[in-house]
Amino acid sequence: MSYTLRGRIESRLAALVPVLLAACALAGALHRWWPVELVALMAVVGIALDLEVWHRLLPYQPAWAMLPIGALELGALMAIVYGFGLHAPLWPAVALFGAGWLAAVLFGQAGFPLLRLGYAEDGGELGRLGGVAAAAVVLAFAGSAATYVVRLPPVVHLSAGIHQGPLVITRREVLQGEPGAVVRGGIVVAHDDVAIRNVTVVGGENGITVDGVRGTTIDGVTVSGAKLDGIHVRLAGVVIRNCTVDMLGNRLGQGIDISFNMNLGMSMVEGCTVVGGQEGITTHSSMTDIMDNRVSRTTGEAIAVDEMSMGMASHNIVRDALGVALYCSDRSMCMFEHNTVVATRSDAASGLRTRGGIAVLANFQSEVDLWQNRLVGNPVAMGATTNSILRTTSRRRW
Amino acid sequence: MTRVAVVGSGLAGFTAYQTLRRAFEPGEIAVFGTDADPAAAWRVRAAAIRQREMRSESDGHCLPTSFPGLAFSSIRRRRSVRPLVESVLDRYHPSVDEFLSHVARLRARSGWDESLVPRRVERVRAVDDGFDLDGDCFRHVLLALGHPGLNVPEELRDDPRAVHSYEPHDYAPTVTVVGAGLAAATEWLNALAAGAEVVSVRRREPVRRPLNVPRQYFSRRGLAGYHRLPQRERVERLRTLSTASFPAGARWDEPLELAAREGRFRVEQSVNGSEQVICATGFRRGFGQDPLLGRLVAEHELETADEWLVLDSDSTVPVLSDTTRTLAVAGAPAQWAFPAADTLAGARYVAHRFLRRIQACRTR
Numbered sequence: 025m026s027y028t029l030r031g032r033i034e035s036r037l038a039a040l041v042p043v044l045l046a047a048c049a050l051a052g053a054l055h056r057w058w059p060v061e062l063v064a065l066m067a068v069v070g071i072a073l074d075l076e077v078w079h080r081l082l083p084y085q086p087a088w089a090m091l092p093i094g095a096l097e098l099g100a101l102m103a104i105v106y107g108f109g110l111h112a113p114l115w116p117a118v119a120l121f122g123a124g125w126l127a128a129v130l131f132g133q134a135g136f137p138l139l140r141l142g143y144a145e146d147g148g149e150l151g152r153l154g155g156v157a158a159a160a161v162v163l164a165f166a167g168s169a170a171t172y173v174v175r176l177p178p179v180v181h182l183s184a185g186i187h188q189g190p191l192v193i194t195r196r197e198v199l200q201g202e203p204g205a206v207v208r209g210g211i212v213v214a215h216d217d218v219a220i221r222n223v224t225v226v227g228g229e230n231g232i233t234v235d236g237v238r239g240t241t242i243d244g245v246t247v248s249g250a251k252l253d254g255i256h257v258r259l260a261g262v263v264i265r266n267c268t269v270d271m272l273g274n275r276l277g278q279g280i281d282i283s284f285n286m287n288l289g290m291s292m293v294e295g296c297t298v299v300g301g302q303e304g305i306t307t308h309s310s311m312t313d314i315m316d317n318r319v320s321r322t323t324g325e326a327i328a329v330d331e332m333s334m335g336m337a338s339h340n341i342v343r344d345a346l347g348v349a350l351y352c353s354d355r356s357m358c359m360f361e362h363n364t365v366v367a368t369r370s371d372a373a374s375g376l377r378t379r380g381g382i383a384v385l386a387n388f389q390s391e392v393d394l395w396q397n398r399l400v401g402n403p404v405a406m407g408a409t410t411n412s413i414l415r416t417t418s419r420r421r422w
Numbered sequence: 423m424t425r426v427a428v429v430g431s432g433l434a435g436f437t438a439y440q441t442l443r444r445a446f447e448p449g450e451i452a453v454f455g456t457d458a459d460p461a462a463a464w465r466v467r468a469a470a471i472r473q474r475e476m477r478s479e480s481d482g483h484c485l486p487t488s489f490p491g492l493a494f495s496s497i498r499r500r501r502s503v504r505p506l507v508e509s510v511l512d513r514y515h516p517s518v519d520e521f522l523s524h525v526a527r528l529r530a531r532s533g534w535d536e537s538l539v540p541r542r543v544e545r546v547r548a549v550d551d552g553f554d555l556d557g558d559c560f561r562h563v564l565l566a567l568g569h570p571g572l573n574v575p576e577e578l579r580d581d582p583r584a585v586h587s588y589e590p591h592d593y594a595p596t597v598t599v600v601g602a603g604l605a606a607a608t609e610w611l612n613a614l615a616a617g618a619e620v621v622s623v624r625r626r627e628p629v630r631r632p633l634n635v636p637r638q639y640f641s642r643r644g645l646a647g648y649h650r651l652p653q654r655e656r657v658e659r660l661r662t663l664s665t666a667s668f669p670a671g672a673r674w675d676e677p678l679e680l681a682a683r684e685g686r687f688r689v690e691q692s693v694n695g696s697e698q699v700i701c702a703t704g705f706r707r708g709f710g711q712d713p714l715l716g717r718l719v720a721e722h723e724l725e726t727a728d729e730w731l732v733l734d735s736d737s738t739v740p741v742l743s744d745t746t747r748t749l750a751v752a753g754a755p756a757q758w759a760f761p762a763a764d765t766l767a768g769a770r771y772v773a774h775r776f777l778r779r780i781q782a783c784r785t786r
């Protein structure tokens with residue numbers, strides 16, 4: 025088929041309509057925007073290639089060319105998806121692209137020729153149908169964008185000054201602290217899709233409690249003076265970034281404790297500074313990535329991946345931990361890479377050999393993969409107890 | 423009431439009829455022709471050159487839409503997906519038998535025989551509300567007249583050794599084939615297969631391409647630029663595009679190379695002393711070769727360019743078509759609108775636009 029430029033674009037957009045509708049339905053069902061974003065990206069990549077490459081390169085496009093063209097467009101699409109950090113799961117994204125490609129092939133080779141008598145000799149132009157298809161695509165994207173904007177959570181600005189807590193958030197919202205905004209008595213997140221930004225929390229049972237909800241983002245918060253944990257997460261999916269948790273003087277609480285959310289996908293703790301507390305960052309029955317954090321002066325373990333968790337700790341800096349720095353325990357599977365552990369101290373008072381100032385400890389049937397960690401000035405660099413395994417590898421085994 | 427007439431009952435008229443049937447019942451279409459079998463003339467010519475395979479691809483058929491092509495029906499018949507794979511690779515060519523079966527099936531189910539008026543139209547004359555065809559008046563008329571006759575070079579007309587490739591013939595022990603198109607190439611192979619010694623006489627080296635014209639001329643991609651050409655350049659372009667050609671490939675080259683090595687095939691500049699001269703020189707060209715078209719042009723002072731009748735891009739005759747009536751031309755005389763007008767794709771192109779004009783006509 026010898027496409028005109030207009031025919032190429034009209035055919036592409038018209039074939040995209042059912043895929044776009046399916047993506048909208050999928051987005052509604054999943055409560056995620058990636059299907060619509062992906063189809064929008066498919067349209068943009070496809071039209072850009074039509075304008076700049078395919079039209080110039082292919083005065084005649086044989087049917088077999090759909091294969092290499094599809095592969096190339098998929099490559100470009102996935103490069104953009106991962107290059108720009110769009111959160112689309114790989115195989116569903118490939119499947120959606122595949123559906124779009126198949127729709128383009130079937131419509132181009134069979135559907136459009138049947139719908140429009142002169143499709144082939146008009147170079148793929150669809151006449152009024154082309155205009156309608158383009159309008160439908162624009163309308164669907166505009167509708168999606170409008171829905172996205174309308175569904176953006178309301179932003180609650182917390183003014184500078186002290187606000188008496190505990191602050192319980194029971195709706196979808198963004199709690200945005202102005203500089204100097206302080207909540208005394210803690211924050212409780214009790215609704216899905218809550219974001220807390222730039223707030224200082226002082227005191228409370230826990231500094232911030234996230235329990236039984238999804239999609240919580242905690243960014244730029246400072247927590248101090250909590251009676252139990254600094255940030256306490258149970259049965260909830262979270263992303264915690266750029267936080268500061270001060271647990272000095274609290275010998276039993278944890279700086280950040282994320283537990284029992286294995287079924288909620290990946291959580292993340294990134295760019296936080298935790299000082300003091302029994303455990304600095306700990307996970308139980310969880311899949312959590314712990315990256316680029318600074319943990320110091322803990323009295324139990326600095327970073328603990330515990331109770332059948334699967335987790336990666338990477339690029340963290342741990343200093344002056346008492347007893348154990350990086351800890352993988354109780355049938356957990358851990359990847360520790362590019363961490364720096366300095367000056368772990370022996371907990372002589374405990375009388376336990378397993379707390380003898382160990383930089384990396386695998387305990388009770390756990391498996392630890394190690395790669396390029398810097399362990400400096402620790403009484404014991406590594407240890408494994410009760411059928412645990414330590415191995416050096418750049419590949420995680422899970 | 424019959425509103426639409428097709429003059430000519432060959433493959434171009436038949437293809438147009440299939441498209442018209444999307445909008446009209448058989449009783450609303452009159453097809454004027456002398457042979458009820460739309461493939462009658464083509465069948466004889468294909469048999470004469472022992473053609474077994476079409477040059478056209480899967481979409482070389484008479485249906486109104488390009489899909490489903492003949493590769494699909496071939497899948498069912500051959501019980502193999504090979505035709506589809508070949509079609510995807512542009513390597514599928516329906517056999518002549520498949521094509522003729524397709525025509526027969528379409529003829530049976532489309533009501534063709536019901537619409538056929540077994541009469542030759544001698545004269546088309548514009549009247550107030552349409553066109554007069556030897557006494558019958560129609561608002562919309564398509565002239566699908568076919569080729570005006572076989573072209574035999576002047577110097578061979580009285581040569582008793584000469585036979586046109588499209589006339590039934592056998593092969594003498596020494597054969598000269600004049601021409602360089604698909605028919606000529608087919609005849610080289612036929613004569614070699616029959617054990618003859620073959621001489622190819624041609625004015626220029628043959629062009630090798632898969633279809634009659636480059637593929638982009640089958641769609642608006644190439645046609646838009648072609649339609650914008652000034653008259654003189656368009657004539658030159660048509661001359662270039664009309665150059666004889668046949669497909670590239672080992673199927674053609676290997677037997678010729680083998681025969682050349684054996685001394686049984688050679689190229690010469692003029693007809694020599696062969697026992698038989700086959701004129702693979704196609705058809706007479708130009709509107710003036712067809713009595714009906716020649717008369718139409720003369721009586722209505724229609725614009726022409728060299729041997730071509732000047733047509734609008736939708737293959738209608740400009741001064742005789744307006745919002746109330748349509749006179750369109752299909753087949754070889756429609757090359758001004760569509761360079762590959764003498765192909766099935768060309769017939770479909772004209773048919774689509776003819777129907778579009780009729781449907782847009784306010785007095786339809």
